[in-house]
Amino acid sequence: MDTEVNAGFGCDLISDSLCFSRPDCLLLTGLTNIQIIRVADMIEARAIVFVRGKKPGQDIITLAREKNLPLLVTRRFLFESCGLLYQHGLRSS
Amino acid sequence: MNMEFNVRGMDFTRAGEASAKIKKALQLVGMEVSTIRKAVIVAYEAELNIVIHARQGILTLFVHPDRVEIIAEDEGPGIPDIALAMQEGYSTAPPHVREMGFGAGMGLPNIKRCSDHLDIDSRVNSGTRLKATIFNNINGE
Numbered sequence: 001m002d003t004e005v006n007a008g009f010g011c012d013l014i015s016d017s018l019c020f021s022r023p024d025c026l027l028l029t030g031l032t033n034i035q036i037i038r039v040a041d042m043i044e045a046r047a048i049v050f051v052r053g054k055k056p057g058q059d060i061i062t063l064a065r066e067k068n069l070p071l072l073v074t075r076r077f078l079f080e081s082c083g084l085l086y087q088h089g090l091r092s093s
Numbered sequence: 094m095n096m097e098f099n100v101r102g103m104d105f106t107r108a109g110e111a112s113a114k115i116k117k118a119l120q121l122v123g124m125e126v127s128t129i130r131k132a133v134i135v136a137y138e139a140e141l142n143i144v145i146h147a148r149q150g151i152l153t154l155f156v157h158p159d160r161v162e163i164i165a166e167d168e169g170p171g172i173p174d175i176a177l178a179m180q181e182g183y184s185t186a187p188p189h190v191r192e193m194g195f196g197a198g199m200g201l202p203n204i205k206r207c208s209d210h211l212d213i214d215s216r217v218n219s220g221t222r223l224k225a226t227i228f229n230n231i232n233g234e
Contacts, residue, residue, distance in 0.1 A: 014141075015199040018134055019206075031194040035141075038109030042116055042133055059106075 001070050005046045009093035010082040014039055021045065025093040028081050032056045037063045045069070051078045094122065094156040100143040102169070105193065108144040111152045112137040115163075122156055128229045131207035132161045135225045138200040139165035145190050146170060147220065160209075161227045171217040179205060 009021035010028040014035055021027060023044035029036055032054045040048055047070040050056060055073060056064070064071050074081055096118060098111035115136045119129045136152065143150035147169025155162040172178045179201050186196025205211050210226040 012194060013197050014194040015138065015197055015203055018137055019203055033193045034106060035109060035193060038113060042109070042113060042137065
């Protein structure tokens, strides 16, 4: 995987992900329904990190593959995940 | 140019497809990035309002050189109090829809914020018609 992101956005609401994120961001979320892939595609997110150990279903993985959207999973909570990425230089979307 | 999409109530698998096609169409005709962003937010929120609240509806896109118009017309419960529905945080979405990340009461407020003109007509137990106009500002926001 060789994808570059220019910012991060962490959110568990569909509407806020759509309105407040910016293109080319890394989207961190605990939502694992198919709508998060549709929104990520529309906002032109480069990848999604599912937090709190949430694992997406096969339908979501299939749609993400169609959209060339890498999916990552972490057991960490949203706050901690964002904090770690911020600590390593990623800034807000 | 105009495009029309049928939207079915509670069909969360296909929900958002119409808005994605609207985005692609606006990119193809070369609308401004800020216009596309606002139009996509309006289209998606309006499409999802049909999916969440109505039995079925039609989402229509009209593209003019100076503006984009999005019309969402549905057969559904209607909105008894439009002023209340426009308030941030007010939602009648059921719990299983909220669990999917919807129902934060930001749909109509987001549509209003991204539209230059917004008209909503609604009849209880009949349906709702929403018309949003977004001007294609060449100078961006």
